Amino acid sequence: MQGFANKDALLTTISSRKATFYSRSRSTLWTKGETSLNFINVSEIFLDCDRDSIIYLGKADGPTCHTGSETCYFTSIDDMISSQAEENKLALTTLYALESTINQRKEDSGSANGKPSWTKRLLLDDNLLCSKIREEADELCCTLEENEEKSRTASEMADVLYHAMVLLAKRGVKIEDVLQILRVRFSQSGIEEKKNRKA
Numbered sequence: 056m057q058g059f060a061n062k063d064a065l066l067t068t069i070s071s072r073k074a075t076f077y078s079r080s081r082s083t084l085w086t087k088g089e090t091s092l093n094f095i096n097v098s099e100i101f102l103d104c105d106r107d108s109i110i111y112l113g114k115a116d117g118p119t120c121h122t123g124s125e126t127c128y129f130t131s132i133d134d135m136i137s138s139q140a141e142e143n144k145l146a147l148t149t150l151y152a153l154e155s156t157i158n159q160r161k162e163d164s165g166s167a168n169g170k171p172s173w174t175k176r177l178l179l180d181d182n183l184l185c186s187k188i189r190e191e192a193d194e195l196c197c198t199l200e201e202n203e204e205k206s207r208t209a210s211e212m213a214d215v216l217y218h219a220m221v222l223l224a225k226r227g228v229k230i231e232d233v234l235q236i237l238r239v240r241f242s243q244s245g246i247e248e249k250k251n252r253k254a
């Protein structure tokens with residue numbers, strides 16, 4: 056574990072041999088184990104080369120992390136990065152799969168395998184498509200204004216996304232083109248971009 060220590064915390068640790076720290080939020084000394092009874096019995100204390108960091112070496116009576124883990128350092132950054140990458144991949148796969156279905160409907164004549172297709176109806180009727188996009192966007196806003204369940208917000212966003220993606224297909228614009236624009240905007244503040252637009 057890692058904690059902040061001041062001179063008093065260090066002096067207390069030296070005399071009690073129990074790892075003691077200073078809480079900056081509570082402005083008080085605290086000894087690891089005073090609540091959990093999982094004390095750290097300190098045998099040696101080392102200062103680092105420029106004397107702004109200390110290591111308490113000792114034997115712990117139990118888990119040192121408040122989560123019950125043996126150590127607080129149980130989160131692997133490499134694992135975090137790869138699970139994030141998996142989530143990103145899944146999001147992209149979902150969007151590309153939906154885009155591909157919509158494009159198939161565009162190529163189908165009449166209906167999808169003889170079945171009625173909502174996508175096809177939208178693709179054939181600009182007024183219906185635009186009115187649905189506006190309607191779904193309004194329903195998304197209502198989930199905020201009327202403080203609806205988070206699941207309603209997710210569902211309405213799915214409706215907005217799907218209907219907007221039908222418009223993209225109709226216009227022959229790829230979702231990748233949209234994502235590319237979003238990526239370019241990562242490095243720019245929206246306020247600054249608007250200011251520069253007016254100038």
Ligand SMILES: N=c1c2ncn([C@@H]3O[C@H](COP(=O)(O)OP(=O)(O)OP(=O)(O)O)[C@@H](O)[C@H]3O)c2ncn1[C@@H]1O[C@H](COP(=O)(O)O)[C@@H](O)[C@H]1O
Nearest residue numbers: 153156157160167171172173174175191194213214217218
């Ligand atoms: N993601 C969607 C999707 N999201 C919403 N919708 C349809 O959009 C329509 C929304 O119109 P509603 O008037 O019912 O509006 P609503 O907001 O859902 O309902 P209300 O709140 O107005 O009552 C419904 O028919 C939904 O089923 C969708 N229709 C199709 N897709 C995707 O497109 C694929 C192809 O669908 P088809 O073209 O119908 O074969 C599907 O397999 C899906 O992957």
